[in-house]
Amino acid sequence: MPDGRVTVLDPRGAGLRLFQGTVEQLYTGCRWAEGPVWFGDGRFLLWSDIPANRILRWDETNGVVSEYRNPSNHANGHTRDHLGRLLSCEHLTRRITRTEWDGRITVLADRYQGKRLNSPNDIVCQRDGTIWFTDPAFGISGWFEGEPAQPELPESFYRLSPDGELRCMDDSLVAPNGLAFSPDEKLLYVIDSRSMPHRQLLAYDVDGAQIKNRRVLYTADDGGQLDGFRLDTAGNLWCGYGGSEATNGVRVLAPDGTPLLHIQLPERCANLCFGGARKNRLFMASSHSLYALHVNAQGAL
Numbered sequence: 001m002p003d004g005r006v007t008v009l010d011p012r013g014a015g016l017r018l019f020q021g022t023v024e025q026l027y028t029g030c031r032w033a034e035g036p037v038w039f040g041d042g043r044f045l046l047w048s049d050i051p052a053n054r055i056l057r058w059d060e061t062n063g064v065v066s067e068y069r070n071p072s073n074h075a076n077g078h079t080r081d082h083l084g085r086l087l088s089c090e091h092l093t094r095r096i097t098r099t100e101w102d103g104r105i106t107v108l109a110d111r112y113q114g115k116r117l118n119s120p121n122d123i124v125c126q127r128d129g130t131i132w133f134t135d136p137a138f139g140i141s142g143w144f145e146g147e148p149a150q151p152e153l154p155e156s157f158y159r160l161s162p163d164g165e166l167r168c169m170d171d172s173l174v175a176p177n178g179l180a181f182s183p184d185e186k187l188l189y190v191i192d193s194r195s196m197p198h199r200q201l202l203a204y205d206v207d208g209a210q211i212k213n214r215r216v217l218y219t220a221d222d223g224g225q226l227d228g229f230r231l232d233t234a235g236n237l238w239c240g241y242g243g244s245e246a247t248n249g250v251r252v253l254a255p256d257g258t259p260l261l262h263i264q265l266p267e268r269c270a271n272l273c274f275g276g277a278r279k280n281r282l283f284m285a286s287s288h289s290l291y292a293l294h295v296n297a298q299g300a301l
Contacts, residue, residue, distance in 0.1 A: 005264040013252060013260030021294040026058055027065045033285035037078040038275030045275055047285045048075045050145045058290065074139060074146045077122035077228065082129045089120035091139025091146035096120050109166050115152040122178045122228055126185055129162040134176035157190060159209065169211055178228035182235055183300040189217065189237060191226045199226045217257040222247060228271025232297035236260065238282065242268025250284060265291055274299020
């Protein structure tokens with residue numbers, strides 16, 4: 001039978017389960033796990049342990065976990081660019097960086113209109129190399145994920161074009177968090193993780209370098225907190241979720257916002273990604289641990 005921790009919330013969600021799929025704990029011992037990113041060409045996963053100021057590496061070939069980078073400048077979200085290089089959000093240095101193939105670090109953005117960014121949180125890259133990232137104040141609110149500082153800019157999300165132009169796209173959110181594109185890149189989704197009275201997942205139409213028609217796709221009215229997320233090839237949104245024993249895990253939403261599936265975890269899931277040889281293994285960075293589950297879906301982009 002399918003793992004009992006995977007609950008179908010809508011008939012359409014049943015097809016996303018694998019009969020043999022079982023939730024596995026791959027590692028525990030983090031202070032706050034975040035930002036997983038898959039490197040299929042190397043068969044390994046990287047993810048952040050933000051308070052411990054390190055990036056960890058899980059090797060698919062032998063299950064060994066090691067430190068990839070320490071210190072990491074309290075790195076949070078990661079992705080790969082259109083050429084496969086690692087892109088990272090750093091809280092401590094309040095910047096976006098790229099790790100070159102030879103290991104050098106290139107700073108892509110640390111200021112907007114002469115003012116320091118807050119603490120870049122999550123990041124995604126389009127096929128043409130355009131980078132989008134969120135910039136809430138989580139990392140400058142205390143000593144746990146960075147160091148205290150006064151914000152110089154509104155909490156916003158940004159678009160960094162391949163020619164280096166940085167543009168603020170929406171500075172009216174309370175605390176922008178996870179973000180991702182639909183498979184055809186015609187829609188951008190952004191989490192407003194502190195909108196009240198409920199946390200919301202927003203959708204925008206993408207028109208070249210512009211976004212428009214902002215609307216609410218999903219409202220977490222069960223007390224759950226939305227965080228990082230990714231999409232599968234069918235356009236379903238696999239969202240880190242939690243805040244209570246009943247809501248901790250991953251909430252899967254249809255493109256119309258209908259909840260399809262819930263993957264129950266013993267810890268709140270902060271972020272996730274698809275990986276494995278067929279991109280059908282879901283890796284979930286969750287509080288102190290890293291979990292994985294094979295699913296009947298494949299990650300997009």
